[in-house]
Amino acid sequence: MKWPINWYEGDTLDVAKRLLGHRLVHVVDGKRRSGLIVETEAYKGPDDKAAHSYGGRRTERTEIMFGPPGHAYIYLIYGMYHCFNIITAPEGTPQGVLIRALEPDEGIEDMASARFGKTDITKQQYKNLTSGPGKLCRALAITMEQKGLSMQSDELFMEIVPDETHLSQRYEITAGPRIGIDYAEEAVHYPWRFYFQGHPFVSK
DNA sequence: CAGTTGATCCAA
DNA sequence: TGGATCAACTGC
Numbered sequence: 001m002k003w004p005i006n007w008y009e010g011d012t013l014d015v016a017k018r019l020l021g022h023r024l025v026h027v028v029d030g031k032r033r034s035g036l037i038v039e040t041e042a043y044k045g046p047d048d049k050a051a052h053s054y055g056g057r058r059t060e061r062t063e064i065m066f067g068p069p070g071h072a073y074i075y076l077i078y079g080m081y082h083c084f085n086i087i088t089a090p091e092g093t094p095q096g097v098l099i100r101a102l103e104p105d106e107g108i109e110d111m112a113s114a115r116f117g118k119t120d121i122t123k124q125q126y127k128n129l130t131s132g133p134g135k136l137c138r139a140l141a142i143t144m145e146q147k148g149l150s151m152q153s154d155e156l157f158m159e160i161v162p163d164e165t166h167l168s169q170r171y172e173i174t175a176g177p178r179i180g181i182d183y184a185e186e187a188v189h190y191p192w193r194f195y196f197q198g199h200p201f202v203s204k
Numbered sequence: 205c206a207g208t209t210g211a212t213c214c215a216a
Numbered sequence: 217t218g219g220a221t222c223a224a225c226t227g228c
Contacts, residue, residue: 041223043223050223051223052223057213059212059213060212061211061212061213075211075212075223076209076210076211076212077211077222077223077224078208078209078210078222078224078225079208079209079210079211079222080208080209080210080224080225081209081224081225083223083224085223098223100223128225132224132225133223133224134224134225135224135225138225178223179223179224180222180223180224181223183221183222184223203224
């Protein structure tokens with residue numbers, strides 16, 4: 001069952017925590033690839049020096065962030081990897097949550113092919129299947145083609161994981177500083193990264 | 205550990 | 217228009 005669109009709207013830190021444990025699904029050629037979210041980072045709009053939209057910077061790339069919540073903000077980093085974010089704030093406020101890691105769920109063979117070009121992968125490769133923002137996009141085949149898609153779409157969306165099977169039954173949620181934002185001055189230390197403590201698919 | 209890689213951004 | 221920068225990842 002899909003979440004309603006207003007589930008993505010709210011204080012971005014709350015949304016970042018709320019996403020943990022739920023299922024991200026991408027339907028590729030009619031087949032589902034999915035994983036449970038185990039790590040997120042919040043990027044809080046104009047006041048956050050780590051955010052692409054810091055200072056209200058509004059360009060072709062960041063335009064999606066100024067739109068309504070529950071849509072996909074995707075960008076290319078280091079010329080080779082994609083990162084997937086969900087917009088969280090009302091129209092006009094450019095905030096979002098970066099999905100940093102998943103526990104593989106459905107379509108694992110397709111994800112293995114996308115990542116390593118084969119379906120029989122080693123234990124080590126399995127551990128690396130979706131344990132980082134670039135890795136999970138490669139595995140789920142998320143590219144710029146999905147930019148701007150609504151989480152109400154039938155292609156890319158989130159599903160509710162019930163309490164009984166939710167990862168929070170087995171793991172504690174922890175906060176810490178965000179990764180890879182050394183340029184962000186005072187924002188470097190903000191504890192806006194959220195993850196399940198000790199979960200094997202959290203990025204390192 | 206260094207090399208990769210190209211879109212994006214802003215200063216000229 | 218050019219050069220710096222970058223919400224990573226890979227393979228030595």
